Amino acid sequence: MLQESNRIKARSPKGVIPYSTVVRLAQYLRILERLQSVGTARISSNELAKEAKVNSFLVRKDLSYFGEFGVRGVGYEIKGLITEVRRILGLNKERKVILVGVGHLGRALLSYKGFAEEGFTICGLFDSDPAKIGTSLGDLKVRSIFTLEEFVQDAGPMDIGIITVPAFSAQFVANSLVAIGVKGLLNFAPIPLAVPDNVIIVSVDLTTNLEIISYYLLNQ
Amino acid sequence: MLQESNRIKARSPKGVIPYSTVVRLAQYLRILERLQSVGTARISSNELAKEAKVNSFLVRKDLSYFGEFGVRGVGYEIKGLITEVRRILGLNKERKVILVGVGHLGRALLSYKGFAEEGFTICGLFDSDPAKIGTSLGDLKVRSIFTLEEFVQDAGPMDIGIITVPAFSAQFVANSLVAIGVKGLLNFAPIPLAVPDNVIIVSVDLTTNLEIISYYLLNQ
């Protein structure tokens, strides 16, 4: 009998992958990890689709961009699928993260357990407020935003920057992060940021999300 | 000469509005409010598009679902457009919000200024931790999640619930909120929630967002 892992035929995707597929892959991963933690070993596209609140065609289509991870007539081995999805998302190595803006939201993200579980390590804290610079949060010291350069010279290159500063300084922070070689930004400031094409930026606007809800409260 | 406001011809949208249009409207609003605060009075679809990092066709199309708010050859009056977009999004009346889960993230959201500025008032705080229940945050008392019912009997119906509890209790909280008549949910727990069709739910998964960035770090 074949080893389970031999069934998995990964492939490099032919064309460009829809952004929504990437989003769903991350959601599937969350679901798979939860199911694995309660002892589930195997899942069908139908069951996974039900958990993710999408339809099963979409689950299979999303996965099939990257390979054949299932067994026909049987389903997907959760352990192997987690490994594959983590590989697809680039989670098989540690990602170094800088957090800029140590206000309420920044501190909440710092204490958020989910990041570390997926391999995201917050390595540096930065702010512009002299009252905060020099203080310690957890085992990290808050540094001046103007010392980013020397930080990476010391600590090595960083992968991702999290921006939790007010809107008026967000573009400056983004520019500073790009200048030290950060290639991914997670932005919580309520302003669209301009970054070079080779930098990926994902924005989360908390107020916008409430406003979207407000719209749908009004319209069914 | 006509009054500016007379130029605005609002209309009820014919078909269903794309979700992404609703998202962009909220983003346009943020931009318009910022420009207004620095004294800008008028903007063209081209300028607004540049600010929002979309193209100008899309700006005009998004707005045209709801009416004719601009003046050909001139552009849009910012003050009037803000009024219209706020009306479209249902922001012309106060929205009552309940926050469930008074951990780090919940407290950060509680102190977030942006909500109140757009008319979202956090009226109630709830948690299941006996150590937190009874304590005060700002001018609000943390209540037991099991006292939701009597809270709305006292304080009146609530519009939106914000869920900042761990994944394992999020569905229970969602059910409880739906049971007291909340029709909109903003969910920060990393798990898809099942709610009735007439309840709108927007989810923000912080880890997922980092994973999306991680994917694109790997693939250009």
Add this chain to the structure above:
DNA sequence: AATCCTAAGTGAAATTAAACACAAGCTTGC
């Protein structure tokens, strides 16, 4: 007052994403 200029509004075309149906392949039972 008439003409020119500019930018909004919008039907049509192109693109993109989702839904579907079905063929392919593995397992299990006889």
Add this chain to the structure above:
DNA sequence: GCAAGCTTGTGTTTAATTTCACTTAGGATT
């Protein structure tokens, strides 16, 4: 070892969204 049954993987169809090109209309200028 063969057939039946189940679920994956995927080519095709359908639907939704974005882009585009062009028409329309207001305002400024002469």
